[in-house]
Amino acid sequence: SAGTHDGLLIRKGNDKTVHQVNVAEIPDEVVYPLTYKDSKVWDLDVETIGKISVTKDGQSRQVVTRLEDRSFVLEGTNGNVRVNSPAFAKLLAQLAVVRASGYIDYNPPDLAIYGLDHPALELHVGFASLNELGRVLLVGREVPEGFYSMVKGRDVVFLLDKSVVNALSANLLSDPQPPRAITGE
Incomplete structure (x- = not known):
């Protein structure tokens, strides 16, 4: 909806289109830094x-x-x-x-x-x-x-x-x- 900031804007692969994703739906392991970075x-x-x-x-x-x-x-x-x-x-x-x-x-x-x-x-x-x-x-x-x-x-x-x-x-x-x-x- 217009004027709200309750999502995350992302691009998928080589697609130039920007998609809004509900942050609550993103699994914790995606945003947990040690998952993709060496500990x-x-x-x-x-x-x-x-x-x-x-x-x-x-x-x-x-x-x-x-x-x-x-x-x-x-x-x-x-x-x-x-x-x-x-x-x-x-x-x-x-x-x-x-x-x-x-x-x-x-x-x-x-x-x-x-x-x-x-x-x-x-x-x-x-x-x-x-x-x-x-x-x-x-x-x-x-x-x-x-x-x-x-x-x-x-x-x-x-x-x-x-x-x-x-x-x-x-x-x-x-x-x-x-x-x-x-x-x-």
Whole structure:
């Protein structure tokens, strides 16, 4: 009917005619972005990672840097705190390919809705090559389906599974090693 905006205008195939379709009749999977777009947030070569920084809500930032021998060390420690190897290996494996488990919103009007204005987790990935920009993953509020998340600088809010967030937010610090007793033997 003239003057109403309750439909979607589309073209079918090579037909030049414009057709109006009732939006309610379009199945959800047609307009669900992850149906026709890869759910991959990123795909990284972990060998190119030079630095990882993890900041969790209410805790100090943990920064791990790659040395020339390809090993990783914690920045700013006095040497008796080491990288938690199992947790760090799990984090690296998860960083290689991060996949969204669901699409939430594009260009949200307010990040506070998703807890992304003050994220519970902020993960910075820096690369050894200066030719490539780093990436920043923000993880917000938890919901039954997972965690609201977004890549800083992109306008898409998506869900990450709880298992993914657990791997990315693991404590990277191992317990401090007690000083060794000096024996006169």
